[in-house]
Amino acid sequence: MREPVLVPRLRPFTSTVFAEMTALAVRHDAVNLGQGFPDTDGPAGMLEQAKDSLFGGDNQYPPGPGRPELRAAIARHRQRYGTSYDPDTEVLVTAGATEAIAAALLALTEAGDEVIVVEPYYDSYAAAVAMAGAQRRVIGLTEAGDGRLELDLDAFRAAITPRTRAVLLNSPHNPTGTVFSREQLTEVARLCVEHDLIAITDEVYEHLVFDGSEHVPLATLPGMRTRTVAISSAGKTFNCTGWKIGWVCASPELVAAVKAAKQFITFVSGGPLQPAVAYALEHELDWVEGLRRDLQEKRDRLSAGLADAGFDVRPSFGTYFVTADVRPLGFSDAAELAWALPERVGVAAVPVQVFTDHPDEWKYLLRFAFCKQNEVIDEAVGRLRKLG
Numbered sequence: 040m041r042e043p044v045l046v047p048r049l050r051p052f053t054s055t056v057f058a059e060m061t062a063l064a065v066r067h068d069a070v071n072l073g074q075g076f077p078d079t080d081g082p083a084g085m086l087e088q089a090k091d092s093l094f095g096g097d098n099q100y101p102p103g104p105g106r107p108e109l110r111a112a113i114a115r116h117r118q119r120y121g122t123s124y125d126p127d128t129e130v131l132v133t134a135g136a137t138e139a140i141a142a143a144l145l146a147l148t149e150a151g152d153e154v155i156v157v158e159p160y161y162d163s164y165a166a167a168v169a170m171a172g173a174q175r176r177v178i179g180l181t182e183a184g185d186g187r188l189e190l191d192l193d194a195f196r197a198a199i200t201p202r203t204r205a206v207l208l209n210s211p212h213n214p215t216g217t218v219f220s221r222e223q224l225t226e227v228a229r230l231c232v233e234h235d236l237i238a239i240t241d242e243v244y245e246h247l248v249f250d251g252s253e254h255v256p257l258a259t260l261p262g263m264r265t266r267t268v269a270i271s272s273a274g275k276t277f278n279c280t281g282w283k284i285g286w287v288c289a290s291p292e293l294v295a296a297v298k299a300a301k302q303f304i305t306f307v308s309g310g311p312l313q314p315a316v317a318y319a320l321e322h323e324l325d326w327v328e329g330l331r332r333d334l335q336e337k338r339d340r341l342s343a344g345l346a347d348a349g350f351d352v353r354p355s356f357g358t359y360f361v362t363a364d365v366r367p368l369g370f371s372d373a374a375e376l377a378w379a380l381p382e383r384v385g386v387a388a389v390p391v392q393v394f395t396d397h398p399d400e401w402k403y404l405l406r407f408a409f410c411k412q413n414e415v416i417d418e419a420v421g422r423l424r425k426l427g
């Protein structure tokens with residue numbers, strides 16, 4: 040019998056850079072600023088609610104679309120942007136945003152379709168497009184005069200073909216920390232309407248924006264409410280990345296399509312954790328605002344430390360991440376440095392080029408996560424100074 044062989048479209052995705060860097064960090068006892076997870080827990084009230092659910096009999100399958108109280112809380116939360124969703128027909132709970140994105144692509148695209156993806160992109164996007172059998176068409180970011188990155192709208196327009204089915208958009212943007220402006224997103228919305236495109240928006244960092252930046256959900260813009268699959272999750276908002284509770288908000292037709300794929304991937308997940316997330320969405324947004332302020336200070340702390348260590352630090356307006364150019368330190372390839380850093384100085388970071396189809400255009404940047412305790416950031420900076 041023939042040996043099982045991974046199908047060609049998935050061969051580029053046999054491992055993730057996060058797993059590789061975390062393994063290196065463990066092997067060399069390095070400070071891990073590569074993988075984006077916080078090292079402190081979320082709000083105590085949410086954790087207490089989870090404990091009550093775990094010991095209160097909520098340990099069996101939840102309803103397929105998600106617990107009713109969580110769907111209602113998600114719908115109420117979304118009203119903060121001026122959009123209303125029916126919790127019974129327009130909200131779907133998923134196993135994190137990663138599953139939501141994969142299920143949306145599986146449900147809404149197929150072989151022959153093209154999906155516009157902005158690079159650098161979170162690594163699961165390329166894999167999810169490949170699993171759906173579609174093809175990604177990549178457009179890059181371009182630098183504005185103040186060092187801020189923004190969408191290359193000319194490239195976006197040029198990327199649209201008769202085969203384009205969807206656009207996958209992430210703002211606040213991982214890995215660069217940029218937050219797309221209302222003006223740019225308005226043009227994206229116009230193009231989606233003009234060319235009848237579906238938009239899949241990854242908004243997991245929606246609350247984590249800095250310096251007065253505004254998160255603008257694409258679904259709120261003219262013509263986009265019925266053609267946008269808006270995705271977010273509890274992980275980044277409430278420091279519970281391991282819970283994997285995400286959600287989709289969209290029109291009934293789009294939610295039904297995503298559910299058709301999702302129910303045969305995980306069916307359901309996180310039953311006893313869903314009431315805790317519902318509680319947090321209703322009662323812990325003040326805690327989230329404190330988290331946002333704290334993360335802005337951590338961004339400043341790490342950025343200053345990286346600059347002091349000799350990096351050229353790029354501005355970050357959201358997420359957990361800041362990127363830094365390695366060339367002032369005499370290095371020409373951030374990937375080579377990233378794989379050497381854990382052993383060389385005891386710090387793990389991620390090269391931005393692994394998130395792109397054009398690595399040479401991004402080969403000088405490392406991504407560092409600042410969602411860590413201050414003493415961890417300070418220790419990492421102290422070790423990185425040895426590079427100079």
